[in-house]
Each structure stands twice: as C-alpha cells, then as structure tokens.
Amino acid sequence: MDTNSWADRLGARMVRTDEATIRRYTANVSGLERVITAVLYPESSADVQALVRIANEVRLPLYPISTGCNWGLGSKLPVRDGAALVDLSRMDRIHEVNETHGYAVIEPGVTQRKLHERLQDAHSSYWLSVTGSGAETSILGNALDRGIAHHGPRAEQISGLEVVLGTSELIRTGSGHFPQSQTTYLYRHGIGPSLDGLFCQSNFGIVTRAAIRLMRRQPAQGVLGCAIAGEEELAALVDGVAALIRQGILDPCVHVSNRARARSVVGGMLAQRHADQEVRNILDAELRGAWSLSCPLSGTVAQVRLSFREARAALRKFGRVSLTTDRSFQVRRAWYRLLSFVPRFRRRAALLEAVEAFYHHSKGVPSDAALASIPWCLAASASGYTPGADLDATRCGTLFVLPILPLEGRAVREAMAMAHQATGKHGFIPYVTLNSASPESLEAVINIVFPRNDGSQVEKAHRCVDELVASYMQKGFILYRAGIQSMSSIVNADSPYWQLIARLKDVFDPNRIIAPGRYNLV
DSSP states (O other): OOHHHHHHHHOGGGEEOOHHHHHHHHOOTTOOOOOEEEEEOOOSHHHHHHHHHHHHHHTOOEEEESSOOOTTTTTTOOSSTTEEEEEOTTOOOEEEEETTTTEEEEOTTOBHHHHHHHHHHTTOSEEOOOOSSOTTSBHHHHHHTTOEETTEESGGGEEEEEEEETTSOEEEOTTTTSTTOSOTTTSTTOSSSOOGGGGSSOOSEEEEEEEEEOEEOOSEEEEEEEEESOGGGHHHHHHHHHHHHHTTSSOSOOEEEEHHHHHHHHHHHHTTTSOHHHHHHHHHHHOOOSEEEEEEEEESHHHHHHHHHHHHHHHTTTSOEEEEOHHHHHHHHHHHHHTTTSHHHHHHHHHHHHHHHHHHHTTTOOOSGGGGHHHHHHOHHHHTOOTTOOGGGSSEEEEEEOBEEESSHHHHHHHHHHHHHHHHHHTOOOEEEEEEEETTEEEEEEEEEEETTOHHHHHHHHHHHHHHHHHHHHHTOOBSSOOGGGHHHHOOTTOHHHHHHHHHHHHHOTTOOBSTTTTSOO
8 A cells, every 4th residue: 555545545634655764763772784665653543443444455554653662672573574654642632630549541642751740730639650661651651561660560550442443443441332331440350351452462452542550649658679799699688578569568569679770770860960070979989789678658647667677677687778758858958058069978978869760750759760770881972872861762762571570589599690691691780679569479670782883792692681581581571572583482382372363363353454463473
C-alpha cells in the first residue's frame, strides 16, 4: 500500500513515511536495526479500529508503541522488519480520576508527568506509583509490558481494559462489556474467564484505554535506608529483608542497588552542576557501600515509627540504618548550609540535592533524574547528552537484562556472580538494582553501557547480553521482560505453552497483523 493510499484513507495528519521521521523512529539506544514502512498516529479507538481494518486488507503488520521509551529493550522498534509503527502518543486523554475509589482511567499516551500534574492540580488525595524511567514515559505502556514501579508491579494495578483486537473488534475486559456495570474498575476479573492478562506482553490486540490504581496519601511517609560495606554481605541482607516482608514489617517495595548503580544515578545528577573531578570526590567520600537498600514506609506516624524501629533492629548488624522524611531533608539542608565552610558538609549538601529527586519518587513525583546515569557512565561531554534529551538521539548505548529471582540470599548471590562473570568477560560494568516483584521474588534490573558510535563495542555488548540471558534461562532465572532482540530466547516452538499462545493468536488476530513475534511464535 503506497503513501498516498494510507493518507487518503486515514487522513494525512495520521500518516508519516518521510525519511526524517523513519530515521527518528528507528534511532535507538540499544544499537539495533529494523526496517519500518510508516508511522501511524491514531487519535481515538475508532482511529485504531480503522487502521487495523486497513492493515488486514493489505496484510501489513502493525507494531503499537505508547510513547516509545522502551530504552535498552528496543525503544520504538518492532521485533521484525516490515511493520508500520502505530504511535499512540496522541491518545493522551485522562477520562476520569476517581477520588472515592482511587483510580484513573487513561489512554496509552498519558505519561507519568501528565497524570502527576493532573493529580497535583486537583489537590487529589491520591498519587501515582512511578518508575524511575522518566517523566515522559507511558503509564499503560509500562504496565502492559509488566513494568515494576516504586510501589510494586503495574500489571496488577490496571483493570477495565479497552482493546482493539487484530480483527478490529473492540472489546472491554472485566465487567466493562456490561453497559450498566458500576464495578469495571473496582473488581478487575468481572464474571467468566478473566482476559486482562492476555493483553500484557502479548500481540493479540492494541489496548486503547484502562484504569490504573492510585496510592492514597498517608499521614506519614519516609524511606528506610541501609548500606552494606561488602559484597559478601548481600545474601544475608536479602534474607534479612525477606524475613521482614514475611513478618509484615516491610511492604514488598524494597529496592537494593549496587555501588556502580548508585554512583551512576547520583553522578549523573551531580554532573549537571559540578565539575567532573568534584563529582568523583563527592562519590568517593560519600558513597562507599557495596550495596544500598531503600524501602518506602507509610501509614500513621506511629506505624512508620514502629516499622522503622523493627527494621532497624533486624538490619543494623549489616550497616547504618536510616529513615529519611521531608522533615529530615529540611533539617539536613539547613545544617549543611550553616556549615558550608567545611568541605565535608559542602559535599554532603551537593549529595543531598542530587538524591532529592529519587527520594520524591517514593512519593509519586516522576522525574528524568535516572536517565542522566547512562550518559554519565560514558562521560556526558563525549556522548553528546544534555539533560532532558531523548536518549535514542544520543550516542549513548545501553542494554538491559531483567530476570526474576527468588527472594533468597542464595539465589541473589548466584545471579550476581553470573552477571559479573558475563560482563567481566566482555569488559563491561554491571549496573544492578534489585526490586521487589512480589513478597517472594525480586526483579533484577541489570544493564551495561557502551558507546553506540563504536560498532565493535555494540557487537560486544550484544554478545555479552545474549550470553547472560542464555545462562539465566538455563539456570531457571527466567526473564520477566525481554528486549526485542531476545524474543527467540524465551519462545520455543517445541513448547506446548507457546504452541497454545500461537493458537490464541489465530483467534484474536487471524491475519497476524499485530506485532508479529512479540512474546509469541507468530
């Protein structure tokens, strides 16, 4: 189907095929290459149905993206060549914010920043659990790929999906298909087989609307912190945290970062205001721990104090345990300002300013703070990065490996040894954060960085990631989320499970129009 035909049938505003647009959409921080034929911009569910109908007629594959910020996992690119991208970013309406039950009904183009600002402007009693991946990232896009936000997995926080199937039919999940339903967004299963999970990490249809559950503001909130000095203590720390979660003292919202990750995210923020040597002096003096833990605490003042007291008693054998609150930030800032003539306190003042954005993540305030970590690792001046820029437009490169691990010190120790073995072999540093995925499991976020304008480094990075993915899968540390280049590592034509998924594809999308190869054999 030629350009004019697309524009005639969908309208010129909805279709772009020019070289500059194609180049912008195929640029990606992972150093991957794909061929796309067009970029389509629907503005409503009806538009999505129309373009799916046309794609069925001409047998053109469609690959939907929300805002295209899937950095390190493919960015905006399709799994296979030859698709037209369906950019849903113009579908950015917030249909409802429900203050009684604490949810927002949104479209895929709604970003973390947009919903946060809507809640702030309305003086809402609720806030959104955010990820650190950037303020302009899509909430639904992240949830549908089972992203994990600061306060837990997002896939468990969505309900009442509106979906355009590969047949162009529009369906609503839960009880949303009953016109009179009052509980579409309150009880996600509805009646009969529950379909919601079929549209997470799948290629059966295009989700055009859903509700996201919000967090209620509590009287008191803080962040528990603990740093351990040595790598050898990590397993014991993880087991200690697991015990606290099992006892109900901590919520399963724990985040543990290695020294490389902590230095990179803080260094990226410091570099925006301080000279390189000064940044490294601050990091060397103030961030010496091998691993650092953070966990949000909330409730009444008494509940937060009790949780902190119990957690501190269990964790202080590993290192200093702290509680950061709005009040403690204010007090420390005032003291550091008063003592700014002392170099040590000037360093701590700079560090406090750098970490404040990450503290506010625990309270639902999105930011781009963590994005600066990738170019900082390569030296921002060399990578062409400026704060707030699109990472895909820079010469920075990064790839992620995302296995799920049992919440056990033994498993974490083994997984980290495997990461160090693979990255060390190829000359990379593993940047690692371990996030709670459930009360019994952890998501390991492991990435490496490389200069994307160096072909040999790009090739080496992909070899490293391929080997690490293969070793994790063989060990039974299964990926919970995969980059487009790793789909063949998780699907298996001999598996009855993947054979069933392929048969379901024929039900929802018989012409195999939607995202061929995405979490599927077909």
